[in-house]
Amino acid sequence: MRVSLKDVAAHAGVSIKTVSNVVNNYQHVTPAMRERVQRSIDALGYQPNLAARHLRKGRTGIIALALPELGNPYFAELAAAVIDAAAAHDYIVLLDHTGGRREQEILVSQGFRARVIDGLILSPIELEPEDLSDRAEKVPLVLLGERDYDLPYDHIAIDNVAAARTAVRHLTGLGRREVAFIGARRGRSEPAQLRVRGWREELTAAGLPADDGLVAATDGWGHADGAAAMTRILDSGRRPDAVFAYNDPMAIGAMRVLHERGLRVPEDIAVVGFDDVVEGRFGAVTLTSVSPDKEAIGRLAVESVLTRLGGNEVLTEPRRVRADHRLVERESTVGRAAPGGTGQG
Amino acid sequence: MRVSLKDVAAHAGVSIKTVSNVVNNYQHVTPAMRERVQRSIDALGYQPNLAARHLRKGRTGIIALALPELGNPYFAELAAAVIDAAAAHDYIVLLDHTGGRREQEILVSQGFRARVIDGLILSPIELEPEDLSDRAEKVPLVLLGERDYDLPYDHIAIDNVAAARTAVRHLTGLGRREVAFIGARRGRSEPAQLRVRGWREELTAAGLPADDGLVAATDGWGHADGAAAMTRILDSGRRPDAVFAYNDPMAIGAMRVLHERGLRVPEDIAVVGFDDVVEGRFGAVTLTSVSPDKEAIGRLAVESVLTRLGGNEVLTEPRRVRADHRLVERESTVGRAAPGGTGQG
The missing domain is CATH 3.40.50.2300 (Response regulator)
Structure with missing residues (x-):
């Protein structure tokens, strides 16, 4: 006969709800309780039948x-x-x-x-x-x-526009005057447009250049795309003192190019990414990034x-839900001396 | 009436097989053909019904x-x-x-x-x-x-043992004499054991040390685990001249620690990772890695x-299939002067 949740609960001497919490992998179960229930699950050979439920x-x-x-x-x-x-x-x-x-x-x-x-x-x-x-x-x-x-x-x-403005404001607040954007997208559809808009609004408000020569469009959003975009901007003769990238892999690709050219991050060019992926925390220069929740x-x-x-x-109207974001400041903008990795935006 | 694959083929003036190839996203369709078929798909409003099939x-x-x-x-x-x-x-x-x-x-x-x-x-x-x-x-x-x-x-x-031996042989071939392994796993089950075994076999065959003091076990396999393992080895007083990591994120985490301590990669310590993930190709020091296919x-x-x-x-016996691997040599072992990124193992 099939072992039930109830059998497991009786065996472990706990409530059915507790067994259910363990089986469903809820966070708020103590390790000891999880262990106790797991022993009964193992002893009885219980298998949750989620599909049937x-x-x-x-x-x-x-x-x-x-x-x-x-x-x-x-x-x-x-x-x-x-x-x-x-x-x-x-x-x-x-x-x-x-x-x-x-x-x-x-x-x-x-x-x-x-x-x-x-x-x-x-x-x-x-x-x-x-x-x-x-x-x-x-x-x-x-x-x-x-x-x-x-x-x-x-x-x-x-809020991508606000997030991009926060990133750019961080750079201008550090005294950077020429901030490039890499990762505007080629093609008709533009999820990156909101971030470009935030970049442009913030620079314009600060009276700084936000012309198209500072924007590098790409076909993709990987490391290689970021490296190619950075190369293109440098080869165009522009020499920005900061770069805001559409995402972290592109920022890291760009930093590789800067490294190869002997340009120092952040001394010569500060770099901000977007997404706060784990990789950005472990480079030779850790990456300042916008961190969505x-x-x-x-x-x-x-x-x-x-x-x-x-x-x-009861719910009929569609909901627009804003998730939070914050700026995490690291070495790519504030350098190694400053306390990195715990900044707020 | 439902639009069929046949209708799309007739509209585009191509074979049903070609439409199927486009719909199923096969690689070997020219962009021009894909475009042509896609136009007919759009014009007719065709929707592949995979579930029904x-x-x-x-x-x-x-x-x-x-x-x-x-x-x-x-x-x-x-x-x-x-x-x-x-x-x-x-x-x-x-x-x-x-x-x-x-x-x-x-x-x-x-x-x-x-x-x-x-x-x-x-x-x-x-x-x-x-x-x-x-x-x-x-x-x-x-x-x-x-x-x-x-x-x-x-x-x-x-073949994990062979792959690990290739990685270690690369290091010893470069004259490294003390090769640490980071990423042996704590706990009863040990998928990392094959790589540790390859590491040990190769060092032993070369008459080099392969003692437990050179092995750092970890609970996980992320960047932070690699950083912690590297820290532990350095703090133990050992000063290996090479590190072989269970995977690339751990190798990159280890390199971050070496960078923080002022140790140069590869001059002071050479580093080899495993998996050849994209990230390893874009650090300030690109990562030599075992690349599974x-x-x-x-x-x-x-x-x-x-x-x-x-x-x-007709098939009854289970099959053991070996996928290929190769070693990709990059800056973390051969330095920046050498031609990196195209090595074979």
Whole structure:
């Protein structure tokens, strides 16, 4: 006979709720309690049957998460946050990558996987508002990221314009007068545009140059793209004293080029990235970066899907949720002498 | 009426096979052909119905991929390789992360998601052979990675002992005499043991020290773990002239510590990593690394699942498949003057 949650609870001498908390991997269980319940689970050979539990409610227990790219550490860290948040509600995550390409994003948003998912979290890059206007599929959709679609779907994002302004203000506050932007995107769709806008607004407000010669567009957002963009700016004859990059890998790629050319960071050129990925904390020069609250984004996205799926909350209007961000100051702007890694923005 | 592949082919004036290749995102389609077919897809509003196609065969069209961690760029890059390989066969990938914890690996391997998947690719860390011996679930299972289970499942891995020996031989060939290993794992299960064994065998064969004082165990495999391990070795009074790290993030964390202490890489201490992740190519000192053929691992894993699902091949015996690896020499061992990045191992 199948071992139940109740059997495990009786064996361990704890409540069913406690066993459920352990099985579902909730955070707020003490290690000792986890150990105790785990011993009973092992002794009885209990296997949680999540699929069956969801099927009884007519659900699959699966949320799809569609991201532009997994190779980008920001999205890998975001995926981990979503997976953890989903696990806390017994949900598993079907991960998809769209390559940031419009046709893939349309396929995903139109629900070609609808038979196996209860909801979809999508971080679009090229998707246009009209692509969602006749969405046939009715599973809840939550949007993540830069684009503001003004459509009846919940949308979770940080304030990119404000974040970019904070980064640039940090640089101008350090006395930098010529701040380049690398990572504006080629092509018609521009999630980077909000960050470029913040860059331009802040420089203009400070009476500093924000001309196109200081902006390097790229096709991708990897280290190599950042290196190529930095090379292009230097070869153009411009000599900025600071660089704000669309993301951390691009900033790190740019710093490699500066290193090869014998330019010192931050003495000759200060560098700020975006996303605060782990890698930026361990280079020869640690990277100042805008840090979005990835854990909050993951949690809010999952909660949004589950609320739409019919939780307790009466909710019809789509919600715009702002996740927090802060600036983490490190050696690439404030140098090694200063206390790095704990700055606020 | 639903638009079919045939309708798209007729509209574009190409074969159905070509449309299928575009829809399934195969590599070998010219951009011009892709553009042409895409125009017809857009004009007709065609939506591939992968789910229905699989359902007709009694399948879900989903392969689960269970990895220890997504934050580790090696696994992110491997996941991308598996997703690409699966897409070439109309399969989508349900991604799971186990945290490298035995209980999660057991849950996954016992098929608690069996209702929604056709097959499972698992990269285990702590799983013991007995955990798989009474596996109730019958969907095909393919194992990835270091552990050798000697169980009736296909297993795809590189030769870790040989790879580690190649890395260490590279260091001793450069005249290094005291080679530390960082990233042996604390705890009962030891996927790192094969690399430690290769390290020890090669040093012993060369008549060089391979004592425990040169080995730093860690709880995790991230940058911070590598930094902590390097710190511990230096603080112990040992002064190795080379370090071989379990993976690239640990090597990069170690290099940060060496940089902070004023030790030069490679002049004072040469460093070799493992996995050849993108990040290692863009530091102030680029990282020499063992490069497993991730694309091949992903492709072989997917093909193995599909073969077991009942392809054309008559196959009963489990297969052990070795994927290739090579050593990529960069600045962290051969310095900046040498031609880096194209070495062979």
